[in-house]
Amino acid sequence: MRIRLILLVLVWALSPWYAAAQQGGTVSGTVTDALTGAPVPNAAVSVASPTFTRQVMTDASGKYSIAGVPAGAYDLLVRQNQYLPSRTHVTLTAGEQTNDVQLAPELHFSEVTSVSPQGRSQFESFQATNVLGGQELTKELQGTLGATIENEPGIALRSFGPGPARPVIRGLDGDRVLIVEDGLRMGDLSSQSGDHGVNVNPASAATIEVVRGPATLLFGANAIGGLVNVITNDIPRSPITKPTGKTT
Secondary structure, rough: HHHHHHHHHHHHHHHHHHHHHOOOOOEEEEEEEOOOOEEOOOEEEEOOOOOOOOOOOOOOEEEEEEEEEEEEEEEHHHOOEEOOOOOEEEEEEEOOEEEOEEEEEOOOOEEEOOOOOEEEEEEOOOOOOOEEEEHHHHOOOOHHHHHOOOOOOOEEOOOOOOOEEEEEOOOOHHEEEEEOOEEEOOOOOOOOOOOOOOOOOHHHHEEEEEEOOOOHHHHOOOOEEEEEEEEEOOOOOOOOOOOOOOOO
């Protein structure tokens, strides 16, 4: 009789603990950016063990809550695009447990070759052999692009008059010499016919670059003679804080 009474007392004392263990605990927290401290929404948060797995998504404020987790040891996994995944070993008990997680941004590095004040990738890197800009460009400025760079070393002029003037580089002309404006191809017919002029105004140029060598192949296989890049200020490259302009 006494043994049965002791057993009943033990069952009565342990029943709340057993019920809590059966019900499980709750793990919650906030997922933030390790660099900025900003919350990370829509991150996948899961607790996993060999016998139990449950996953939720963080809300707009980066908070998550997983209820009904049995007591035991788990891996707390957090995954989100553009961040490195996080894995933390946690031991959960009955009740609510807080586990905040910081995700490190996933950084991608690429090799950069720089031949100018601004870094460029290997596929965009080239060095101009002739550059006209500033006062030098103002001195040489003519009515056509070909006449403007005619006095540069290694450059001649093909002209059937003052209008259809076009540069000749290394004795090559036509589609063998590519003329671009701000790195973009021109849509004129001067490379196909000597009767057409280059559709660019030299007076609008801030810098004129002449490129020769293998770098011209970045713009196509036919530009084996050279490349003339007319850089304008039509698209600002830096914030405009004061009135600018020039006169000729």
